[in-house]
Amino acid sequence: MDWASDSIQKVEKTRAERMKQAPPVLSDADKDELLREFHPDFVGMKRPVRVGPNADDQEFPNELADLLEADSPLPEDFQPRADIETDVLIIGGGGAGVSAALALEGSGLTVHLATKLRLGDSNTVMAEGGIQAALGPEDSPRRHFADALAGGHGKNDPALLRALCEAGPSAIDWLTGLGCMFDQNPEGSFRLRSGGGTSTPRVLACRDYTGLEIMRVLRDALVQGSANLLEHHSAVELLDNGQGLTSGAVFWNSKTRRWVTVSARAVLLATGGSGRLHFQGFPTSNHFGATGDGLILAYRQGCPLVHAHTFQYHPSGTSYPEALVGQLVTESIRSIGAQLLNKDGEQFVEELTFRDVVASAIIREVVEGRGVKTPTARRGVWLDTPMIELKSGEGTIRRQFPGLIHRFERYGIDPAKQPILVYPTLHYQNGGVSIDSDGSAGNVGLWAAGEVTGGLHGTNRLMGNSLLDITVFGRRAAESIKNNLPKREALTLAALARFREELKSLDHKSSETSPILFPKESGMKLEIDAGEGAGTKTETSSAQQETTSYEPPDPFSRPA
Amino acid sequence: MTPNKVNISISGKTVQASEGETIVRALWAAGLGGLVEVGCAGGVCGACTVTLRFSDGRPGGTDLACMRAVEEGMQIFPCPVETQPVPAPQTDPTAEKIRAAFPTLDRCTKCGSCTTACPMSIPVMDSVLRMQSENFEAVAEDFTTCIHCGLCRFVCEDKVKPHHMGMWVRRSLGMSRDSDLLGAGAPPDSFSEKDAEKEWDWLLTADPDERLRRATSFRETGRL
Structure with missing residues (x-):
């Protein structure tokens, strides 16, 4: 990082002094102003959608609004006929879907779990910092609730949030019983850390690979169970019985390039987030498949979205080297003492306040000309990782954050010795499909769990609450499905037909189809093989014609 | 600033790429997105395994296409690893139990291919020897960063299954932990x-x- 040596020298020079310094603390009014002036949710490009259950009632980022108003890739004359009949269809192979499938073991129900990529390819596997549960001596589920509600700006659905916080300890017990190994203190108890916005230590972790640990254990348990796996099956449409009851789904098998229709008595939507839509041109820490498919599917069934105009921009996405741009640097790095600094080596924000505030403060530094510019014209601020070694002893970073070291060492950067450059990265879909505390999406036959849902986290999620969300609500939805299993219903595309009628009223139609299934930057497309079966025309989605090598430019890194 | 261009080849097909970008991004830009499977694009899912060769004679090897930056003359070959059924973990694991679950454990000839193949720098072969001698806590530590890409199993000529055994050891130990000592389950609510x-x-x-x-x-x- 020779190109930044002047600035790094300033960081090194001020380090000893800063060790003794308290961070600048913002008043609540200052935080509100910072969010209003710099957070992408407030200043980004957005517009209302004109069709569907949220028509004209709120604004969505343009990228999402375009997809909500887009047509389905299914041919007009598609006739759904069941290729597979099952009791429970789970759509999504991440933490929420797999937790649900495990909770259905032993129920006697036939379960099919469909996933667009491979089992476990998800945002879950990429989560680093940890999972919250009220297990500390000064803690309680009520305190957990209060922290998350304050972090979510009071917008959280209180019933959902209470269910989450009360289930924290038992969720950890469940994961431990499956074999998850969370980090321990020397005497053997769980090590609990603070996270941004926790008022007492509450975050359990497995180094900086917590999501990987949880996902690989869940996946291992699942493949030893009885659920039927449908890998490389992308859901493109939900089916209903003609009277608003969900009865199955149509998939596109990306290996055979054919449609596959599944009839199910219950459908659980666990399709995750949408960071790969690159709202406002931001890079993302999300996995390859995070294209918001579930939002689109539920929306066409008439399910309203809640808080789906708010997204979490994680304060510390990698800004250099180019190959790692957007990748997460866990919040735990700040929990154990690394400061955020501008190009002059000055601290500008309290590192452990809420994520949206920290991200906005970083954007402000950059917009006002106090950021660092990389050789590829990206911008960022320093995360002073060597401070951790000074505070907690040499070797701490390597021991506790092997993932961070492994990624940066490839590119000749040693975070134990050099600060790393970070900038907010699109990380989490705060809102989504509205559910009740049993995971029901309000449409008989349809349940939803995990990142695809909204309400639980309000408009800003705390670190460690999403891994808890998927384990708690995946299993709650499964319990509810067991107890309220509808009977098998007819397969129709009535909801889609209604939606298509609505689309006809629009003056300007979107040229895209949705869900897009693959991120635009990949250039990959939904293609149907000519041959027998339904929808025999060769179809190419118009959604992904343009390919770009780099992420789109970030409008917030405009010069001062 | 426009990045410099380099020439790489994928399965024998030459394409131009931007210096500094990952193999995955280079393939996307070249319209060859489907050639290498991608799961996370962040180095933790193990979908995008490839083998590499270099035109200057340096030894090639295996890596993750989403984490490796392209360079001039790099030859890339997709190397997807199929999943396999795995035996269930058992509480209070012993050397006897792991041998019953994985009969090929002692076939290891200490060639070291698995360690060389691991994109996460896990000392895989040493850890297999530790499994033989029931040094399970160390094995669990070794496999903390395992992403189950399967390369160690793929390159093993003796059908040893290091990453499956690593998972078996970790889950078996994890399940055997004392829940009361951990403080799992019950909130400390007086x-x-x-x-x-x-x-x-x-x-x-x-x-x-x-x-x-x-x-x-x-x-x-x-x-x-």
Whole structure:
């Protein structure tokens, strides 16, 4: 990082002094102003959608609004006929879907779990910092609730949030019983850390690979169970019985390039987030498949979205080297003492306040000309990782954050010795499909769990609450499905037909189809093989014609 | 600033790429997105395994296409690894139990291919030897960063399954941990249920603004 040596020298020079310094603390009014002036949710490009259950009632980022108003890739004359009949269809192979499938073991129900990529390819596997549960001596589920509600700006659905916080300890017990190994203190108890916005230590972790640990254990348990796996099956449409009851789904098998229709008595939507839509041109820490498919599917069934105009921009996405741009640097790095600094080596924000505030403060530094510019014209601020070694002893970073070291060492950067450059990265879909505390999406036959849902986290999620969300609500939805299993219903595309009628009223139609299934930057497309079966025309989605090598430019890194 | 261009080849097909970008991004830009499978694009799912060769004679090897930057003359070959059924973990693991679950454990000839193949720098072969001698805590530590890409199993000529065994050891140990000692399960609540319910009643007040004010003040002490 020779190109930044002047600035790094300033960081090194001020380090000893800063060790003794308290961070600048913002008043609540200052935080509100910072969010209003710099957070992408407030200043980004957005517009209302004109069709569907949220028509004209709120604004969505343009990228999402375009997809909500887009047509389905299914041919007009598609006739759904069941290729597979099952009791429970789970759509999504991440933490929420797999937790649900495990909770259905032993129920006697036939379960099919469909996933667009491979089992476990998800945002879950990429989560680093940890999972919250009220297990500390000064803690309680009520305190957990209060922290998350304050972090979510009071917008959280209180019933959902209470269910989450009360289930924290038992969720950890469940994961431990499956074999998850969370980090321990020397005497053997769980090590609990603070996270941004926790008022007492509450975050359990497995180094900086917590999501990987949880996902690989869940996946291992699942493949030893009885659920039927449908890998490389992308859901493109939900089916209903003609009277608003969900009865199955149509998939596109990306290996055979054919449609596959599944009839199910219950459908659980666990399709995750949408960071790969690159709202406002931001890079993302999300996995390859995070294209918001579930939002689109539920929306066409008439399910309203809640808080789906708010997204979490994680304060510390990698800004250099180019190959790692957007990748997460866990919040735990700040929990154990690394400061955020501008190009002059000055601290500008309290590192452990809420994520949206920290991200906005970083954007402000950059917009006002106090950021660092990389050789590829990206911008960022320093995360002073060597401070951790000074505070907690040499070797701490390597021991506790092997993932961070492994990624940066490839590119000749040693975070134990050099600060790393970070900038907010699109990380989490705060809102989504509205559910009740049993995971029901309000449409008989349809349940939803995990990142695809909204309400639980309000408009800003705390670190460690999403891994808890998927384990708690995946299993709650499964319990509810067991107890309220509808009977098998007819397969129709009535909801889609209604939606298509609505689309006809629009003056300007979107040229895209949705869900897009693959991120635009990949250039990959939904293609149907000519041959027998339904929808025999060769179809190419118009959604992904343009390919770009780099992420789109970030409008917030405009010069001062 | 426009990045410099380099020439790489994928399965024998030459394409131009931008210096500094990953193999995955280079393939996307070249319209060859489907050639190498991608799961996370962040180095933790193990989908994008490839083998590499270099035109300057340096030894090639295996890596993750989403983490490796392209360079001039790099030759890339997709190397997807199929998943396999795995035996279930068992509480209180022993050398005898792991040998029963994985009969090929002792076939290891210490060639070291697995260690060389691992994109996460896990000392795989050493860890297999530790499995043989029941040094399970060390094995669990070794496999902390395992992404189950399967390359160690793929390159093993003797059908040893290091990453499956690593998972078996970790889950078996994890399941055997003392839940009481960990503090898992029960919140450290000395409060009676009635008092807890009082706190909930206060926090769950119907007025959203008041609810936020109460939550904010409750955070300070964690008590009413």
